[in-house]
Amino acid sequence: MRPTAAQRRTVRLAAACALAAGLAACAADHEDARAVATKGDPARGEVVFALAGGCGCHTPEKGPTGAGGVAIETPFGTFYSTNITPDEETGIGAWSDLEIARAIRAGVLRGGSIEAPVMPYPAYAGMADDDLRDLIAYLRSLPPVRRENRPHEVKLPFPRLAFRAWRLLFAGDVSAPETAPAEGIARGRYLTDHVAICGDCHTPRDAFGAPKEDMYLAGTREGPNGELVPNITSDRETGIGTWDVDDLVSLLQMGMKPDFDNVQGSMAEVVDGIAGAPALGKAPERDLRAIAEYIKTVPAIHHDLRDEEAKEGQEEET
Numbered sequence: 001m002r003p004t005a006a007q008r009r010t011v012r013l014a015a016a017c018a019l020a021a022g023l024a025a026c027a028a029d030h031e032d033a034r035a036v037a038t039k040g041d042p043a044r045g046e047v048v049f050a051l052a053g054g055c056g057c058h059t060p061e062k063g064p065t066g067a068g069g070v071a072i073e074t075p076f077g078t079f080y081s082t083n084i085t086p087d088e089e090t091g092i093g094a095w096s097d098l099e100i101a102r103a104i105r106a107g108v109l110r111g112g113s114i115e116a117p118v119m120p121y122p123a124y125a126g127m128a129d130d131d132l133r134d135l136i137a138y139l140r141s142l143p144p145v146r147r148e149n150r151p152h153e154v155k156l157p158f159p160r161l162a163f164r165a166w167r168l169l170f171a172g173d174v175s176a177p178e179t180a181p182a183e184g185i186a187r188g189r190y191l192t193d194h195v196a197i198c199g200d201c202h203t204p205r206d207a208f209g210a211p212k213e214d215m216y217l218a219g220t221r222e223g224p225n226g227e228l229v230p231n232i233t234s235d236r237e238t239g240i241g242t243w244d245v246d247d248l249v250s251l252l253q254m255g256m257k258p259d260f261d262n263v264q265g266s267m268a269e270v271v272d273g274i275a276g277a278p279a280l281g282k283a284p285e286r287d288l289r290a291i292a293e294y295i296k297t298v299p300a301i302h303h304d305l306r307d308e309e310a311k312e313g314q315e316e317e318t
C-alpha cells in the first residue's frame, strides 16, 4: 500500500527533526507550531509581558522598550541582550511567529543556532501556547527601534557548540500546556516558574550555570551582575517565612517590604519596569496574589546569605 501524502510528510518531518536534535526538540517544535497556529491578542500580550517583569533584560535604562544592548555579566562572560522590537533589519520584524516562538521557548535562533542560556528559555519552555502567542502579538506592536545587536564577549572555547551542549544537558524537557492554568496555586506555580521566572534570579546555580533544583528559590550571593538575591522560601530565619500573602503582594505590586524598605536593583526593575514599560506592578492583582499564595507553599530552605562580617556583628549584638 502506498503511503498517503500526509503520511509521507509526517515521515519526512520526523526524520528531519530526529536529525536536527532528537525527539525532545521535535515535541517542542510541534508545540511551537501549535502555539502560533492562531493569531495572538496584543492587549492580552501586554499583561503577559507585565507578568514577565517587562522582559527587563531587553530594555536599556532609559528605554526604548525592547531595544536590547544591555550588558549582563556572568561567570561565563558578558552577554548583551538582543533587540526584540519589530525593526525589520536589527530586531525581530522579519521573523515569523514560529521563529519568535522557538527563540522564546526552545532557545533556537533564526538560522538554527542555539542561544546562550543567559536567555532563560528553559523556564519559558513551559509558557502556555495562549500566553506565548499573545506575547508575540504584543512584541509586534512595540515601536520598532533600529539598533544592531552587539556580539557577546564569551569566556568559553567554541561558544556556539557550548550553548548547544548545555541545552542538551541541562535544558530539561518541560512541555507547554495549550492554555495557562486559570486560577489558584496552579496558576501561581505556572506564573512563578514559566512567566515571571522568579527562580531565574532567586535559585542558585551550579558550576555549569544550571539552577540547583534542591535549592529552589533559596537565594544566592552570585545573582545576575553579582547581586545578592534573597532567599524567598518560607524559612523564618533566612527566608521570608514571617511574611504573609498580603506582604508579598505589596512587594510585587509596589516594591515595598513589610519593614517599609523598598527593593533595589533588578527586583525594582522587575516590579516597576524600565523606562515606563509594563512590569509586575502593572499586572492584575489576582495574578500577583496567585504568585504570592504559591510562593508560600514552597518548602522552606535554611540558607543564610549574610556575609561573615554581618553574621559576626549580629552575634556580638545578641
Ligand code: HEC
Binding pocket: 053, 192, 196, 197, 198, 199, 200, 201, 202, 223, 224, 227, 228, 229, 230, 231, 232, 239, 240, 248, 251, 252, 257, 262, 263, 264, 265, 266, 267, 268, 270, 291, 295
Ligand atoms: C531579575 C532578577 C529577579 C527576578 C526575575 C525576581 N527577583 Fe526578587 N529579588 C531580586 C533581587 C536582586 C532582590 C534583592 C533586592 C534588594 O536587595 O533590595 C530581590 C528581592 C525580592 C524579595 C524581597 C526579599 C527580602 O527578604 O527582602 C522578594 C519577596 C522577591 N524578590 C520575590 C520575587 C518573586 C516572587 C519573583 C517572581 C515573581 C521575583 N522576586 C523575581 C531579583 C529578582
